[in-house]
Amino acid sequence: MRMLAGLSPANSGAITVSGIDVVKDNRAVREVMGVVTQHDGLDGGLTVFQNLFLHGFLAGLSRKDSKNRAHAVLEFFGLRDKSKANVYKLSGGMKRRLAIAWSMMTSPSVIVMDEPSTGLDPQSRNRVWEELAVLKDVGVTVLLSTHYMEEATILCDRLSIMDNGKILDEGTPDQMIERHAPKEVAQLRVSPVSIRTVRGYLTEQNIMFREVGALISVTAVNGDRPDLSGLNDLEGVRTSYRAGNLEDVFIAITGRELRDG
Amino acid sequence: MFHALFETSWNAYYRIDNDVYETALTTSITITEITMGDILWAVTRSIMTVVGTATVAALFGWLNHWEAIGIIIPAIMVGITFGALGFLFSAVAPHTTFLTLVFTLVASPMFFFSGSFFPISILPDWVEPIAWFMPLTSAVHIAGGFALADLNITHLWAALYMIALTAVIWPVAIYLLRRRLIK
Incomplete structure (x- = not known):
């Protein structure tokens, strides 16, 4: 997953996302792909809105577009009343949702998530799951890793079980159970x-x-x-x-x- | 110097440690661009400090030449050189105590022996060359030239020394930061 985002060097093999070679053209891949890393990585010195705005700006949106997009994303994730809150004051669940919202700033066609609901209370986890389900419905491809089998059952259309870096089997949740x-x-x-x-x-x-x-x-x-x-x-x-x-x-x-x- | 160094050492370390840079790298920007952005901010802080200090000095009547405006130039150079230097430390710092040592053992003595308080010519003979080796001494020398409207070839050498030093430090800082972030 880190290789997909260009955060780890690739030693061998090839990865393509939407037809783009990840190793050769990592910048182009990052333009079409949103990433939610395992750690939220939000800037604690900024407000919710500023975090989103900055991310959009870094991703190449114009100031105006980034501002509009930040408002739209806040609306989508029901975070509008938190837009002026400082990130360091948010709960773990709220930060996680903001991290997911942040990956949506560039309207990506693919989102990669590393353990999106780890460490969340049941309410926040359900909220995250609802939001991920909506993303799926609007046509975003979501690739996520998880240790929660319940999460995999609820969210995944297709899953691979990995152990020690090897895929042991893959299929739909129902196929795997059967x-x-x-x-x-x-x-x-x-x-x-x-x-x-x-x-x-x-x-x-x-x-x-x-x-x-x-x-x-x-x-x-x-x-x-x-x-x-x-x-x-x-x-x-x-x-x-x-x-x-x-x-x-x-x-x-x-x-x-x-x-x- | 302190402001520029602080931005790219302590504050950058915070961003490394809290994965803010890692998350930023998931957008289409690169590590080089991250250092450019934060060094630009270090330059801004450096200019703000110098303009503030120079304004006070001007109010007291200590700066009365139009050439004094040129002090902005060494301020920019200090921002770039020490901004890059700060990244060198934050990229290798195992914890914040290391950065405290940087300020105690590197920045403070440099501040003291750079000619900021007294001319380095009064230092013992063997200390003077060491003082010239430190980048802040060159910056102070250039600032002094503008403040006293007395510029000569030595100020050009000082500027070239700072540029050469930055040309080495910055790429090394990028290399070390990449080694730390891409793992």
């Missing part, structure tokens, strides 16, 4: 007093499970509902079922944290 995730996963919320018993039972029954804190996710080998009848009478175990999701896909493909009972 290919790699179980139909159903049982989730056991287990109180500390029963955790040893539950572990023992699952291991004994040869049931595959994954333990994260007090939550144990159980998948039967054939992908159907696992037999947990032996845990019915145990105190402090709450069982619920959910459909397989991208989180399961990610773990299945990368093999991380998987415990074979």
